[in-house]
Amino acid sequence: MMLVAKPHIVILGAGYGGIVTVKRIAKQLSTNDANITLISKHDYHYQTTWLHEPAAGTLHHDRTRMKIADLIPSHVQFIEDEVVEIHPKENKVSLKNNEQVTYDYLVTALGSVAETFGVEGVYEYAFNKWTLNGARELREHTEYMFAKYNNEQKEEYLTFVVAGAGFTGIEYIGELSERLPELCKEFDVPMNKVKMYVIEAAPTALPGFDPELVEYAMNLLENRGVEFKINMPISKVTEDGVILKDGTEIKAGTVIWATGVRGNPVIEKSGFENMRGRVKVTKDLRAPDYDNVFIIGDCSLVINEQTDRPYPPTAQIATQQAEVAARNLANLVKGRPLEEFQPDIKGTVASLGGKEAIGVIGDKKVFGFSANFMKKMIDNRSLWMIGGTGLVIKKGKNPF
Amino acid sequence: MMLVAKPHIVILGAGYGGIVTVKRIAKQLSTNDANITLISKHDYHYQTTWLHEPAAGTLHHDRTRMKIADLIPSHVQFIEDEVVEIHPKENKVSLKNNEQVTYDYLVTALGSVAETFGVEGVYEYAFNKWTLNGARELREHTEYMFAKYNNEQKEEYLTFVVAGAGFTGIEYIGELSERLPELCKEFDVPMNKVKMYVIEAAPTALPGFDPELVEYAMNLLENRGVEFKINMPISKVTEDGVILKDGTEIKAGTVIWATGVRGNPVIEKSGFENMRGRVKVTKDLRAPDYDNVFIIGDCSLVINEQTDRPYPPTAQIATQQAEVAARNLANLVKGRPLEEFQPDIKGTVASLGGKEAIGVIGDKKVFGFSANFMKKMIDNRSLWMIGGTGLVIKKGKNPF
Incomplete structure (x- = not known):
């Protein structure tokens, strides 16, 4: 032998x-x-496509992560x-x-x-880590800014700048804007003091998406208080906020970098x-x-x-x-x-926070409840792929 | 007429x-x-003597506050x-x-x-506001430090310095040390990475308290990982931490000033x-x-x-x-x-976090459960003084 x-x-x-x-x-x-x-x-896997939720604090980060040991067969060796x-x-x-x-x-x-596209200050001053640790830090930073506001009254603490109106930026601001009433209540902050900007260098938000869907998303987010600056590159991120191509400075306690990877x-x-x-x-x-x-x-x-x-x-x-x-x-x-x-x-669906979403499934455009339903089913399917029915039951999302 | x-x-x-x-x-x-x-x-009253709890995050700040309008008779005019x-x-x-x-x-x-006693940097770099807003900010700052640690691995983020081993400092560190296991779990931080110091200029912790009670408190807190530096004035608070009288620097992401008022x-x-x-x-x-x-x-x-x-x-x-x-x-x-x-x-009771406390009621020293029981009864009595039985039922503490 x-x-x-x-x-x-x-x-x-x-x-x-x-x-x-x-x-x-x-x-x-x-x-x-x-x-x-x-x-x-790490000794865990996490659902990267869900991170806008723990980053904004609308879902606990543990709902997005699973122990690798629970996912892989026992004869696979794991090195952390x-x-x-x-x-x-x-x-x-x-x-x-x-x-x-x-x-x-x-x-x-x-x-x-x-991807910074050579813009200065991204790694130093912007939240740019779309990881579980990064999302958790952004959530805590956000709450810290709200808590600081009532002691120092600096309005920039309540200003949030999202760089990039792509998928990640839109999904993140969707969650943050959805959570805003709760945050304002928890920290005794008037809603109208909070400023949310989404700044995009390209001539449109959600480039590549159907214009009707883009308009739906923008209207919805604007109604929640989000201000878009489209076709406006950011030239620099600083300790105090961002400086735009046209020279404008937006002072912001929180800058989130989401221009792509x-x-x-x-x-x-x-x-x-x-x-x-x-x-x-x-x-x-x-x-x-x-x-x-x-x-x-x-x-x-x-x-x-x-x-x-x-x-x-x-x-x-x-x-x-x-x-x-x-x-x-x-x-x-x-x-x-x-x-x-x-x-x-098969399609692409972007959540907009709460029960709202937009997307394309096959050739069909979907909005609102049905898009939100599809998004949650996609999230559940992703769990099923790595952990089967058991994982969907444990960590899955209820689409109803 | x-x-x-x-x-x-x-x-x-x-x-x-x-x-x-x-x-x-x-x-x-x-x-x-x-x-x-x-x-x-503010349009609210809060229980100042409870603030070590929301400051450490062991009790929600709303449990310590009440709307003034609900407390005062309607014929009293209120100006915020x-x-x-x-x-x-x-x-x-x-x-x-x-x-x-x-x-x-x-x-x-x-x-x-x-009271800073002329020590530089207290107002700039230390948490010194023993108010509801101040406590909430300290809670959020603490969690933010834990969240940052996993991205940057800087040990000073997990170092907490309490200046003053008087009533406030001891009650605060009692809560923080009690909450530590939960914080470490939430933020994936190993317990042994966290450092908690209590630094006192006077020759004893809890000056004025019975030495037997002081020893009880110190032993208990040391067992939870608190390190005391007694008879050691702080000469300066900096952006990075504190500098002690003997020249030692302790790098700390969080300095809490509690040397008196x-x-x-x-x-x-x-x-x-x-x-x-x-x-x-x-x-x-x-x-x-x-x-x-x-x-x-x-x-x-x-x-x-x-x-x-x-x-x-x-x-x-x-x-x-x-x-x-x-x-x-x-x-x-x-x-x-x-x-x-x-x-x-009538007496003085200091809570030490969890079910622990020490105190003197009349001439009698109390420890552990009975002291904790008395502390909660004192807290409830304080509610009763301002809002009667209804308020005790709504916001009171269960001593059992």
Whole structure:
């Protein structure tokens, strides 16, 4: 009898892409086929697409997170550590606290960080971390600003500037504006003292969305007191607020940066050819120069051939890529041909806080209650993908 | 028939002294005898002696406050405004937002502010406002520090320095240390990362308390992780923390100033002869030079003839003074002789968080459960004094 060396599959990141890859690959390969290791800097997964809720304080952050140990099969090894660098030529990964880990196959699903577009002061003065820790800090900062106001009466404490009227910015201000009456009551602050700005450099809010939906969203948010400044780039974030392209200063105790993302800096550091931290992957989702390295989610770049532009980084794409990456890993291990990734965009729904949302499902525009219903079903489906019915029951959202 | 001008009685401040005065005087004088006006900067009263709880976040601040309109009789006029200056020679009071108010009789019950003893940086960098707004800000600041820690890993965010091991400092750290496990869970912070210091310039914690009680309190708090530095003055508060007399710097995200109080600055500004904002009142509680001005509570100074030292400013004394001041106001209006104030110290109990407390009731030392029971009964009695049984039922504390 001969012992055959089993290949070591390493998955980096426990976001949508990483967790779904682990779950699928663990089903497709038996413990005799491969050893599987998941590496993540936290011992928990969280629903990134829900973070606007804990960030505004409308949902507790624990509703968005799950222990990784509860999500992955017991034969998958888990290492809680931060990835510092990938050495694709040596099939190794450097970690912050542990020794290097070697792999035979790698799946890189390390997510993204804020894109500043070169604007000064974003990392220093703006809330830019769309993570569980970042969302919790923003929630606490917001409440702290309200609490400070009554002692110092500085109106800027009650001014909130959201940079970017894309998906994230709109969903966040939707939650904050929805929560405002409660915050004002808790902190004895008159509603009319609170200022909320959404500032967008592009000529429209929610670029890419149907104009009718954009108008619906803007009207609704304006009725809740949100002021939009569209077609107005921010030139600088300072300790006191933001300075706009036209020279105007908006003093604000809280600036939230939501102008989009770039791939995890580990990608650039590791020498992969990239555009803003995203690797233009092959059709079967591998790094162009490394046959044993898959890159998925926000670190990958896939071109939409109809528009000749990259697909925006979304949970939907990351999850679909994870399923293909898992099958292709199995194909590689078993010596079978690889399949190509073909995104299947089912729709997009943006919540606007409370029972409000807008979106497109297939070709159909949805508003208000039905959009909100769809949004919650999408959120529940996302839970189901990583944790099945049990997780939906435990952490899911009631659409009614 | 002749209209007789009714005297105008004005009460400044809606703390223990002000509210009790208003309630008692409104019973002793009919609407035919006098017009009564209460002036306070907020439309609510709060229980100052409970503030260590909302400050640490163990009790919601609304449990400590009551609408003034619900406490005072309907024939008492209420003005929500801040007193800027008293003009005792002209029988007038200047307010921040309204016109001057003239009085025939005045009761000054304006409370106190932090005493810095000349230490630099207290007002700039330390939490020093023992008010409802101040307590709420400290609570939110504390949570914000915990939330920030996980993003920046700076240990000073988790360091809390309490300046002063007197009643306030000890009661506050009792609550904070009691709440620590919950805070650590909510913010994913390891307990051992949190540092709590209580720094006292005097040679003992809780000066004036029985040494056995002091030891009990210190042992208990040390077991919860509190570190005491006794006989160690603070020379400076900075943006980064505190600098001690021996040159040591303690970096801390939160410094709480609790070294004692001085009378409201309005006293000094208004030209009353005073010691640290406190007026040495006559036996019948009037300002020495003004027969129609009563001064009670933290703005007054009454000498304990047994020790030849001033009584410490407490809710107990303020409340007892208010009862005498109310009777003496009635005596003045009705032309009767005035009575003298004689404090009757029933006891002192300091809570230590959770079910723990220490105290002296009469001559008897009390610890633990029985002290905690007494503390809650004292808190309930204080509610009863201002709002009767209904208020105790609504906002009272269950001693069991």
